[in-house]
Amino acid sequence: MILLAAFLSTSTIATGQTAEIRDAALQDDVAWDITEGLTTEVGQRLAGTEAEARARDWATAKLKSLGFANVRVEPFDMPVWVRGAESAEIVSPFPQKLVLAALGNSAATPDAGITAEVIGFDGIEALKAAPDASVRGKIVFVTHAMNSTQDGSSYGAFGIVRRQGPSIASRKGAAAIVIRSIGTDHHRNPHTGVQMWAEGTTPIPAAALSVPDAEQLQRILKRGKPVTMKLVLTPKNIGTRQSGNVIAEVPGRDPKAGIALVGCHLDSWDLGTGAIDDAAGCGIVAAAAKQVMDAGRPLRTIRVVWFGAEEVGLFGGFAYRDRHKSEKHALLAESDFGADRIWKIESKVAPAALPLVATLATRLQPLGIGLGGNEAHGGSDIGPLAATGVPVIALNQDGSRYFDLHHTPDDTLDKIDPAQLRQNVAAYATMLSVLANDTTDLGPVTVQPEG
Amino acid sequence: MILLAAFLSTSTIATGQTAEIRDAALQDDVAWDITEGLTTEVGQRLAGTEAEARARDWATAKLKSLGFANVRVEPFDMPVWVRGAESAEIVSPFPQKLVLAALGNSAATPDAGITAEVIGFDGIEALKAAPDASVRGKIVFVTHAMNSTQDGSSYGAFGIVRRQGPSIASRKGAAAIVIRSIGTDHHRNPHTGVQMWAEGTTPIPAAALSVPDAEQLQRILKRGKPVTMKLVLTPKNIGTRQSGNVIAEVPGRDPKAGIALVGCHLDSWDLGTGAIDDAAGCGIVAAAAKQVMDAGRPLRTIRVVWFGAEEVGLFGGFAYRDRHKSEKHALLAESDFGADRIWKIESKVAPAALPLVATLATRLQPLGIGLGGNEAHGGSDIGPLAATGVPVIALNQDGSRYFDLHHTPDDTLDKIDPAQLRQNVAAYATMLSVLANDTTDLGPVTVQPEG
Known part of the structure; x- marks a missing residue:
C-alpha cells in the first residue's frame, strides 16, 4: 500500500x-x-x-x-x-447435414462441391506431426479445447487452429480443412474469422463447423469407420x-x-x-x-x-x-x-x-x-x-x-x-x-x- | 398432513x-x-x-x-x-438478411421468391382485428411475448401464434406470414413446428423468424417507414x-x-x-x-x-x-x-x-x-x-x-x-x-x- x-x-x-x-x-x-x-x-x-x-x-x-x-x-x-454458398454433409457412414461457415480467404470448391474422406486431429500439433501421405486428398478436421476466459487469452492460444491450420493442411496436400469453431458456446452458429495463406501455400477450401457440429463429427469419427464428407463452399475474391x-x-x-x-x-x-x-x-x-x-x-x-x-x-x-x-x-x-x-x-x-x-x-x-x-x-x-x-x-x-x-x-x-x-x-x-x-x-x- | x-x-x-x-x-x-x-x-x-x-x-x-x-x-x-430453400431479406429501407425457417405445411413461394410490404402485429388478437384490406397482398408479421415457464404452459398460451396465425392471415388475403419463433432464447436459430390449415383456407408461405431477427424486424418497423421484404420458401408436399x-x-x-x-x-x-x-x-x-x-x-x-x-x-x-x-x-x-x-x-x-x-x-x-x-x-x-x-x-x-x-x-x-x-x-x-x-x-x- x-x-x-x-x-x-x-x-x-x-x-x-x-x-x-x-x-x-x-x-x-x-x-x-x-x-x-x-x-x-x-x-x-x-x-x-x-x-x-x-x-x-x-x-x-x-x-x-x-x-x-x-x-x-x-x-x-x-x-x-465475399462469402458464397456453404453446406456440408456426412455422406457415410451416418448421412446428415452439418452447419459451417467459410473462413476469410477460403478458396472455393466447384459449385457441385467436393467429396472426400475426413481425417481428424485433436489440435494443430497433431496435424503438423501427420505424414503428408496420410492427409493428401482428404478433408482435414481439427478440433481443440478452447474454454471461456475473462481476459480473452484463450482466443490467442486456440485461435492458432484457424490462423495456421489452413496453411498447414494445404502444404500437406489436403483437399480442404474444416475446424471446430474458435468459440466457447454450444449453438449451431459457426464462428467465421480471417486467416491468411502462408507464403507459398495454395488456398484450399477452409471452414469452421459450429461447436455442436464439430463434436458430432468427433463422435462419428470415434466409431472408427471411414467418414466421407461432401463440402460446398463458393466464396469469391471480387x-x-x-x-x-x-x-x-x-x-x-x-x-x-x-x-x-x-x-x-x-x-x-x-x-x-x-x-x-x-x-x-x-x-x-x-x-x-x-x-x-x-x-x-x-x-x-x-x-x-x-x-x-x-x-x-x-x-x-x-x-x-x-x-x-x-x-x-x-x-x-x-x-x-x-x-x-x-x-x-x-x-x-x-x-x-x-x-x-x-x-x-x-x-x-x-x-x-x-x-x-x-x-x-x-x-x-x-x-x-x-x-x-x-x-x-x-x-x-x-x-x-x-x-x-x-x-x-x-x-x-x-x-x-x-x-x-x-x-x-x-x-x-x-x-x-x-x-x-x-x-x-x-x-x-x-x-x-x-x- | x-x-x-x-x-x-x-x-x-x-x-x-x-x-x-x-x-x-x-x-x-x-x-x-x-x-x-x-x-x-x-x-x-x-x-x-x-x-x-x-x-x-x-x-x-x-x-x-x-x-x-x-x-x-x-x-x-x-x-x-419437406423443407426446401428458405431465405428472407429486408429490401428497404435497411437492406439486410433475416434468418427464418418454414413452418410445417407452409406453401411455397415461386423459386425466385415474393417481394411485398410487411405489416406488423403485436399478437394474434391484433391480427384478427385488422381489416382485411389492410392485410391483403402483404407479408404479415406477428410477434408475441412468450417467456420461459417451468411447466411449459407458455407454449400453449403463445403457440397459438403459430397454430392459428397462418390460417387467419390466409383468410385475410395475406401474401405470406412470418412469426416470431415460438421460443424463449435469443439465438439466430428459428423454431419450426407444425400448423394445420383451417378448413377452407388456402395455404400461403408461412415461416418463423429467429427471436433476434423478429426483434430486428420490430425495430425496423418502428422507424415508421414502409418495410419491404423478399421471401423465398420452397417446401414441398411429396x-x-x-x-x-x-x-x-x-x-x-x-x-x-x-x-x-x-x-x-x-x-x-x-x-x-x-x-x-x-x-x-x-x-x-x-x-x-x-x-x-x-x-x-x-x-x-x-x-x-x-x-x-x-x-x-x-x-x-x-x-x-x-x-x-x-x-x-x-x-x-x-x-x-x-x-x-x-x-x-x-x-x-x-x-x-x-x-x-x-x-x-x-x-x-x-x-x-x-x-x-x-x-x-x-x-x-x-x-x-x-x-x-x-x-x-x-x-x-x-x-x-x-x-x-x-x-x-x-x-x-x-x-x-x-x-x-x-x-x-x-x-x-x-x-x-x-x-x-x-x-x-x-x-x-x-x-x-x-x-
Missing part, C-alpha cells in the same frame, strides 16, 4: 469534474443509440462492400449530429473476399474495393499536447449484425468523447476513429498509421471486446508515467475497475501505430461470454446489456477526462521487436 | 425393491447410450422420410439388443411435407409415405392386469438432431423399463412405444390408438419434454386410485419430486388413447430451458445433462416398479368432452 501511495501522481487533475463526467456517463444513452442504430439501420458491414459504405454514410451523419468537429472519411483501397476510416474530433486547447485517440472498428463480419464486434465499441468511444466534450474543451485533442476493414486484415489500422504517424499521438485506446463490464485497466506507457496511470486507476475504482500491468496490447486497429512507440491505455471488458458470440450470426443487439454498456462509457469518459486534461508525456514506449 | 396419510394406499408394494431399482437407475448408462446413438448415428429423423426409416431400423436393433421381447414395427401411411411405431415389451406375469405403456417419439424435426425432442425421451423410457425388467418379471406387461410421426400431426399416436384400443391399458406415460430434472408427478386417474398415486409420490420424493394434481395431460402421442378414458401418469420435466431449444437447429446432444437424464430414468423406473407391480385399477377416467 505504501508503494502504491508513493506512485500517486501529483498532477492537478480536476477530480471533481472527472467524477461529474463519470456520473453523467452512467446515465448515457448515446452509446446505446449508436449501437442500436448501426446494427438496425445498416446491419452487417463486411469490409469493402456496399454495406460498409452505407455504414460510413451513417457514421458521418451520426458523428456530425453529435456535435463533433472535423468529421470525415479517409478512404483506402483493399482486396475483398478484387479491389474502397473502405475507409471515419474520424471525428474534439479539438483541444493545447495543439502541442498531442492527440488522445479512442478507436473501434466500423466494419463487421457478415453473419451477424456486429453488435458486440464492434458497434458497441464505436458507441462507447464516441459517447465517452461526447461526455468530455460537453463538460468543456479538453487540453488535448480527442480523436475518435471508427476504423474500416479491421476483421479482414487491419487495413484501416495500417492506413491510419501510414497517413498519421508523423502527428503527435499522446495515447491510443480502443474498445473492441464487446460491452460487458470493464474490470481492469492496463497500460503500456513510459515508467515515468506510471504514477499518472495509478491516479487514473483510483478514479476508475468506483466503477469496479482494478489496476493491471504495463504490458497492454490495447486493440488491433491501434496496433500498427502502437508498434511505433505510442503509449496505450487498455480498458479491459469482461470477455467471459465474448467468444460465445464472436464472428457468429448471434452477434446481435440483444446481446448488449445497457447497464454494462453505460459502465463502459463511464470508464472511457473517466480515462479521457483525466488523460486529455493532463499534458504529462505518457511515452515514449520502448517497443519490443516481434519475437 | 393427516389428509395425506389417510390417502396412503395399503397395497403391499415391495418398497425395498423399488428403492433398489431407483438407486440402480441413478447409475444408468442406457438412456445416454440411446440418446447419443440415435442423434449421432441417425441425426435428424423427419417423419415419413428415409431418415425416419433408418431410425426405425436403428431402434429395433437397439431394443432387441437390450433384451426386450416382441420388438416390432407397426407401419402406417402419412402425407409428407405425397404419402410410410412411417411406423416401434414397440418393445417386458411381458408381465398377469395377462389380465393390463399394459403399462411408456412412450416417447422417434421422429424429430429436421433442423436439429432431436436430442431433447425426443431421443432423450426414448432413452428414458427404455432404460427405465430395462431397469425394472432386470429386477424380475413385473405383474403387468410393460410396453415401450417409440411413436413415429409425432411432430407433424400425431400420426403415430392415432395409428396406435386405432390398432390397440381394444387391449386393456392400465396406464399411459410419455416422456416428451426434454431430460432436465423431473420436479412433479401428476396423474389422471380414478379418484379411488389417488392413494396409490400418493404412495408412488412418496417413493419419488428422494428424487426431489413433488406431487401435483389429477389433471395430467401427459404427452401428445398418448393423447388419442387417453381421450378414450385410459389413466395417465405424468412425470414432469423442468421446462425452463426447453423452449430455448425446441424445434431449432440447436436441439443437439450437448444440451443433455447426463446427471439429470439419470434422475429421469430413476423416476420412470420407480413409477414402473410401483405401478407395474400393483394390480389396482387406476381407471376408468371420466373423459371431459372437448371444450
